[in-house]
Amino acid sequence: MSELEKNFNKFKEITREEFFIAKEIKEHLKIKDTDAILDVGCAGGNLSRSLVKDSVNITFLDVNEFDFSPQEKFIHASFEEAEIEDKYDFILTSHVWGHFYRNNSFEFCYRKAHDLLKETGKLIVVHNSNKDFTGKLIDFSKTLFKEIEFDVFLDECLKSETYKEYYFDVNLKAETYGELARLVQVLLVVPDELFYEKVGEMTKYLENNLERPEFSINQRLLVIEK
């Protein structure tokens, strides 16, 4: 397992991000157990699983392989290439739009998600707003690394849409600045060999800019009608 993967698991554990995202979604949306859900970029699938009683009506999709039980429907493909015939009540896209943006497939994926919704269906988007400290951290990281994969959502897509938006925070808290620097790798998706060359500089930056080894990550939930 790479350090990035280990840090990803630790990041999820510390922030309890999936719990807070699910809480926010449940607060603003009524999802019935009979609703068909497509979870795009599902990773282990915990987020969509936590929205309903059981996973029978969820289709999980990820470009990487994850362990799903034989009863669960997992499409192992990129969203761009996946051939999907069903239509969905909800399409969940949490922390995936930065990947589409970097693949130059943002607009293609946005249209594809819309096309896969039922007439009354809703597209759920969750992404880091990159406001507050996260934005500053990204600006600093651009000076350290040639390429970083921070979360992105292009608001141009929303121009003629009917949608609602909600903001919420999750907290990333470490014991030391060094530990926090390693966890920041998850927000930047920089490969191990490049990230660890600069981890000392990242630690210094965090020490100089935070009172404690912790900061909030502001996120936006968008609920977009078809």
Ligand SMILES: C[S@@+](CC[C@H](N)C(=O)[O-])C[C@H]1O[C@@H](n2cnc3c(N)ncnc32)[C@H](O)[C@@H]1O
């Ligand atoms: C940051 S994780 C988000 C996981 C989960 N949705 C969440 O919010 O916790 C991004 C996921 O998107 C997947 N992914 C990246 N590019 C993708 C693509 N083009 N099509 C489908 N999945 C993709 C990655 O493999 C990864 O599991």
